[in-house]
Amino acid sequence: MAVIHFDGVQKTFGHKGNGFVALDRIDLKIADKEFIAIVGPSGCGKTTCLRMVAGFEFPTAGTVNVDGRQVTGPGPDRAVVFQQFALFPWKSVADNIALGLRNKGIGKTERGKRVADAVKLMGLEGYEAAYPHQLSGGMQQRVAIARAYVLEPDVLLMDEPFGALDAQTRTTMQEELVRITRRNPRTVLFITHAVEEAVYLADRVVIMTRRPGRIKEVIDIHSVREAEKWSEHERIEDVMDLESFIHWRTHIWRSLREEKSDQDQ
Amino acid sequence: MSTSSSPLRTSETIAYGAAGIVLFFGIWSGLSWFGIVPRQFLPTPYEVVAKAVQLLSTPFAGGTLQEHLLSSVLRFAYGFLLGAVIGIPLGLMMGWYRLLDEIVSPIFDALRFIAPIAWVPFAALWFGTGIGGPILIIFAGAFPPCLINAYRGARFVNRSLIEAAQMLGTGNTRIILEVLLPASLASIVAGLRVSAGIGWQSLIGAELIVASTGVGFMMVQAQLNISTPIVMSAMLAIGLVGLFIDIALRWLEATVRRRGLA
Numbered sequence: 001m002a003v004i005h006f007d008g009v010q011k012t013f014g015h016k017g018n019g020f021v022a023l024d025r026i027d028l029k030i031a032d033k034e035f036i037a038i039v040g041p042s043g044c045g046k047t048t049c050l051r052m053v054a055g056f057e058f059p060t061a062g063t064v065n066v067d068g069r070q071v072t073g074p075g076p077d078r079a080v081v082f083q084q085f086a087l088f089p090w091k092s093v094a095d096n097i098a099l100g101l102r103n104k105g106i107g108k109t110e111r112g113k114r115v116a117d118a119v120k121l122m123g124l125e126g127y128e129a130a131y132p133h134q135l136s137g138g139m140q141q142r143v144a145i146a147r148a149y150v151l152e153p154d155v156l157l158m159d160e161p162f163g164a165l166d167a168q169t170r171t172t173m174q175e176e177l178v179r180i181t182r183r184n185p186r187t188v189l190f191i192t193h194a195v196e197e198a199v200y201l202a203d204r205v206v207i208m209t210r211r212p213g214r215i216k217e218v219i220d221i222h223s224v225r226e227a228e229k230w231s232e233h234e235r236i237e238d239v240m241d242l243e244s245f246i247h248w249r250t251h252i253w254r255s256l257r258e259e260k261s262d263q264d265q
Numbered sequence: 266m267s268t269s270s271s272p273l274r275t276s277e278t279i280a281y282g283a284a285g286i287v288l289f290f291g292i293w294s295g296l297s298w299f300g301i302v303p304r305q306f307l308p309t310p311y312e313v314v315a316k317a318v319q320l321l322s323t324p325f326a327g328g329t330l331q332e333h334l335l336s337s338v339l340r341f342a343y344g345f346l347l348g349a350v351i352g353i354p355l356g357l358m359m360g361w362y363r364l365l366d367e368i369v370s371p372i373f374d375a376l377r378f379i380a381p382i383a384w385v386p387f388a389a390l391w392f393g394t395g396i397g398g399p400i401l402i403i404f405a406g407a408f409p410p411c412l413i414n415a416y417r418g419a420r421f422v423n424r425s426l427i428e429a430a431q432m433l434g435t436g437n438t439r440i441i442l443e444v445l446l447p448a449s450l451a452s453i454v455a456g457l458r459v460s461a462g463i464g465w466q467s468l469i470g471a472e473l474i475v476a477s478t479g480v481g482f483m484m485v486q487a488q489l490n491i492s493t494p495i496v497m498s499a500m501l502a503i504g505l506v507g508l509f510i511d512i513a514l515r516w517l518e519a520t521v522r523r524r525g526l527a
Contacts, residue, residue, distance in 0.1 A: 100433035
């Protein structure tokens, strides 16, 4: 069970006088096993939302609760996948994945088994002994996802995880993520500025305003996906060709563009 | 003459280097050969080398050159290792525990500006001519760079690596050992090099005053006898051993870099 609840969250950075309000009046309830994507213009505070669930930052006002408990710091129940992977360069792929399990005090045999499972899940077989710098960006992000998934976290926090990848790798990773979360559902908070990615992956897409970040609109993609049977299409490009997909993608684009043009004035 | 911005070919580098050395020895030899400086005060390069070779078999001031060198190197090793063994962990911990940083930094920042040699009176008072005195002085020289570089390395670790470790539930000790230490390795090794340089220099200074063996002690005894070839032989040995220590640590630095551990 993992319900995430943003209750009247405000976040101010800097000191009085020269500080600025990054997030304002964020109210959002994320259900267990729900996949939420947050989109918004640069600097709207979407990453800050994720970092507050992770426990890296704390609200200036309001609360962030996970399962009814206020977040007080980072922990393995809320695994993070970073945009720049954040793998330990001096640890092999297997050691990167195993660190969280070692911290939990899981024995060597059990650990080996679970690392092997995660390696298999992410298609990393044969790379266990490799070091991060020997891998491509896509492979590195697979390791980072494996490192998060192996902990069987209640919440998976993904901060523009595919932003640093080339377009093709990105598409593959998006399909993989759908495959994995379908087989192994988690509560996911996914930050992105790629609209297609959000519509393709998420149950609900949260659109944010420019700074100070507020929730502008929440779009229920899940019911559209069910009604229009998106899951019958295997490939991302087939889903993206569907009229319902195009409709909502364009809707979100327009909504975001309003925010961008505000900024230009 | 080319400016420093235009790269030289290897052959040119060697040629210029050799020219410098020839010029140096030429002037030195000239000064003593032609009696511009009395031979007694400035021996010729030949006399120095001959003396150094002779000192390998003929004891002076209680030992041969290599025996004095050995006791110097041992003292250096103790002081240097003590500096590293205390400085590196303390620096890493100060880079992680804010409170420790707040407590230690003011004292440390004041103490590190005291030249190692300034500890000589206390070295003499506390240890006489025992091994403790020189070790204290070398430690005073070697400890600060070890601490500073470990501390800086730990403070400048990529923030997201620390966050990644924290979200994986990594405890403080493990973060220090498995994240801060490997991430700071390049900085730490650079600190060791500085440490060794200062430590070795301080040692000779210390031995001039608070020791009854070692190359520094040998130099003082030779000076009392106005035996300048011995003084210069000792200086030659000091330079060579210092160079050797630096080469070893440079190799370590290159190895750390090559392994991509930084």
